Each structure stands twice: as structure tokens, then as C-alpha cells.
Amino acid sequence: MKKSLLGLLIAILTLAGCKEQAPETISDDGFVVIGTTDSLLNNASLSVMMDGREEPVGTVHVKDCKFWYESDAENLTIYQVSRSMAQSDPAKQMFFAQNGDSVHIHLSSQMGLSRVSGTTVNDDFQMTIDSAMNRNKRLEKEFAKYGDNPSEAQKKEMKKLMKEENDRLAEIYYKVAEKHIDNEFGFFITTILEDFSDEQRMALIKKMPQHFRERDVIKDLEKAINSTGKKFPQYTIRDIDGSFISLTDEIKKHKLTIIDFWASWCAPCMQVMPHMVQLYGKYKDKGLGMIGVSLDKDEESWKRAVSDFNANWTQTSELNGWDCKLVKDLGFTAIPHTVIVDSEGTIVAQGLTGLKLEEFLQYMELDE
Numbered sequence: 001m002k003k004s005l006l007g008l009l010i011a012i013l014t015l016a017g018c019k020e021q022a023p024e025t026i027s028d029d030g031f032v033v034i035g036t037t038d039s040l041l042n043n044a045s046l047s048v049m050m051d052g053r054e055e056p057v058g059t060v061h062v063k064d065c066k067f068w069y070e071s072d073a074e075n076l077t078i079y080q081v082s083r084s085m086a087q088s089d090p091a092k093q094m095f096f097a098q099n100g101d102s103v104h105i106h107l108s109s110q111m112g113l114s115r116v117s118g119t120t121v122n123d124d125f126q127m128t129i130d131s132a133m134n135r136n137k138r139l140e141k142e143f144a145k146y147g148d149n150p151s152e153a154q155k156k157e158m159k160k161l162m163k164e165e166n167d168r169l170a171e172i173y174y175k176v177a178e179k180h181i182d183n184e185f186g187f188f189i190t191t192i193l194e195d196f197s198d199e200q201r202m203a204l205i206k207k208m209p210q211h212f213r214e215r216d217v218i219k220d221l222e223k224a225i226n227s228t229g230k231k232f233p234q235y236t237i238r239d240i241d242g243s244f245i246s247l248t249d250e251i252k253k254h255k256l257t258i259i260d261f262w263a264s265w266c267a268p269c270m271q272v273m274p275h276m277v278q279l280y281g282k283y284k285d286k287g288l289g290m291i292g293v294s295l296d297k298d299e300e301s302w303k304r305a306v307s308d309f310n311a312n313w314t315q316t317s318e319l320n321g322w323d324c325k326l327v328k329d330l331g332f333t334a335i336p337h338t339v340i341v342d343s344e345g346t347i348v349a350q351g352l353t354g355l356k357l358e359e360f361l362q363y364m365e366l367d368e
Contacts, residue, residue, distance in 0.1 A: 031073060031098060032070050034105070035106070036067075037062050037107045039065060045060070049079065049080045051077060073097055090108070092114070102118050103119060104117045139162060178207065181209075191221060202222070220331045227350070229348075231345050237293070240302075258338050259291045259340075261335050264301040272353050290313035292315040294319075297320065298319075337350070
């Protein structure tokens with residue numbers, strides 16, 4: 001599972017009321033995080049997570065709306081400070097740190113009000129968050145003019161505006177990723193964000209240091225990018241009723257088909273499932289098909305999740321977890337993952353979830 005960037009990147013303004021404590025002398029042997037919180041987080045215990053670790057690497061206590069964390073990182077490393085591990089808890093903030101850094105964080109109990117600053121990397125990170133928020137505000141303001149029932153001409157104008165804003169945001173992200181392409185922040189932006197075109201992402205990958213390009217996630221990305229435009233593998237798999245079905249035959253029935261790779265044990269998959277149900281209900285009569293490919297091993301857990309979410313599209317599974325030939329053929333290493341194919345079985349997009357997936361369906365004119 002990969003963490004979605006936009007799930008962590010919503011930010012607006014720092015809450016007033018708590019003042020930062022003055023930083024102490026910082027040694028090149030380590031880094032410090034100087035934090036403030038809103039009053040609802042006063043006296044809370046916060047966990048510090050480090051990329052690649054399942055357990056917290058530190059715990060800090062908030063006193064007088066302030067907290068302080070010191071550690072050591074020879075190279076730039078991704079961290080997160082949070083009140084709890086619950087996906088729904090808004091009191092979390094990602095940051096990047098290495099020895100010699102002084103990172104400033106304001107942690108809020110309200111969604112969208114946490115901020116990070118203090119180093120070039122974290123300032124640029126916050127800028128990408130703000131850029132995404134500003135894009136959303138501009139679109140929201142423009143779309144409000146059309147009301148709840150826009151005309152066909154207005155829908156086309158909305159699509160045009162959305163594409164223009166998305167292209168503008170992708171250009172901002174591209175410049176930031178290019179600026180930091182030799183560190184973990186640039187790697188993070190390049191690999192996580194869905195806003196890049198295949199051409200932009202490949203251009204960034206080619207600029208990376210060789211040791212980044214040797215990572216499995218980059219190799220998988222290159223494989224996925226190169227597979228766009230190619231045919232989806234012919235594949236037979238057992239459905240939820242125990243019958244073997246041909247995915248090729250299922251794909252031929254629809255204008256577009258989303259093959260959704262997921263699992264009941266995958267928290268991000270469970271988070272996006274209601275949106276997948278919503279999209280299917282909205283577009284199934286407009287030419288959209290959907291096939292679920294579960295990476296579960298436990299049949300009961302798989303079937304229970306399908307039933308609980310009313311995910312009433314074609315559901316399949318080998319019940320072998322990640323040991324699935326189709327996954328290996330497509331070359332991805334994180335779920336949820338989507339592959340979108342046309343009626344001829346040609347792959348037209350991969351890796352889209354949430355808003356980006358819905359925008360793509362609109363772009364493909366399934367809403368008409």
C-alpha cells in the first residue's frame with residue numbers, strides 16, 4: 001500500500017494562539033522538529049513515523065501547545081508526526097528531514113490546517129500542498145456558477161477548465177520534482193503524484209540519479225508507462241461464484257472497463273471503495289464496466305468486503321495474495337491499483353484513483 005499524497009497534502013492557514021518556542025543550537029549530527037499545535041491537541045502524545053518502518057520511531061508529548069523532536073538522518077528521509085494511526089484522524093503532517101535541519105510544524109486537529117516549513121524541501125513541499133488547494137478553490141468557484149444542473153455546453157466548459165487547471169498544477173509539480181530530483185522529496189513527488197502525463201514522468205525518471213532508477217518502484221513505473229497503449233493480457237480467473245471467466249470477454253462488453261486491484265486487508269483500498277461504488281453506479285449505464293481482482297487469501301474476508309460495500313460488479317480472485325500472474329505481468333507493487341482498457345482491450349490508463357479517476361472518465365465522455 002502506498003499512502004496517497006493528496007490525503008496528507010491539504011493545507012490552508014496556520015491557526016493562531018500558540019507561539020513557537022525558540023530553537024536551540026542545532027548540531028550537524030542531527031535534526032530537530034520544532035512544533036506547535038492547536039489547543040485541542042494540548043497534552044496529546046504524538047507518534048513519529050519514518051518511511052519504511054511499521055512501528056513509530058519516536059513519541060513526543062505536547063505541552064503548552066508545543067512539542068520538540070530530535071533525531072538523526074544522514075540522508076533526506078520522509079517522516080510523519082501524528083496523533084494516531086487512524087486514517088480518518090486529520091492530526092497528521094508529513095515532513096522531510098536530514099542532519100542539520102530545523103523543521104517547523106504546526107499540527108492541527110482540523111483537516112487542512114497543519115503546515116510544515118523551515119527548510120527548502122519542506123517549504124517546497126508546503127507549496128505543492130497550497131497549489132493543489134488553490135486549484136480546488138478556483139474550480140469550486142467556477143463550477144458554482146453553473147449550478148447543480150449544468151447544460152451540455154457548460155459541462156464542456158467545465159471539462160476545459162479542469163484540464164487547464166490540472167495542466168497548470170502538473171507543471172508546478174514538474175518544476176518542483178525536477179528541482180529536487182536528486183533527493184527523496186523529488187523521488188516522492190515523481191512516483192506518488194498522479195497528475196503527471198506519462199511523458200512528464202518518464203522525463204523526470206531519466207533525470208534521476210542511477211541509484212534511484214535501480215529501485216523496484218521506478219522499474220515498475222517504467223514497465224507500467226511502457227504498457228499503456230498495449231493489449232491487456234488474456235486471462236482466465238475464478239469469479240466470486242466459483243466460475244471461471246475470461247477477462248477479455250468481459251472487457252468486450254463495455255466502452256471502457258476498470259480493472260480494480262484491491263484487497264480486504266488493504267486500508268487505502270477500503271477507503272476508496274465507496275467512491276468506486278459511486279462511480280460504478282453513475283457510469284455503468286453509460287458504457288463503463290468494472291472488474292475487481294482481489295489479492296486476498298482468505299475467501300471469507302474477500303466475500304464479506306464485497307457484500308459490506310455492495311460492490312456489485314464482476315469480482316474475481318485467485319486467493320493467492322500477491323502471488324498472482326496478472327499482477328506480475330502488469331508490473332505494479334502497490335494497491336489500490338486500476339488499469340483502464342477500451343473495448344478492444346487496449347490499456348488507456350493506469351494507476352488512477354479518486355478524483356483523477358473520475359476526471360478521466362469525464363474526459364473519455366462517459367458522462368454524456
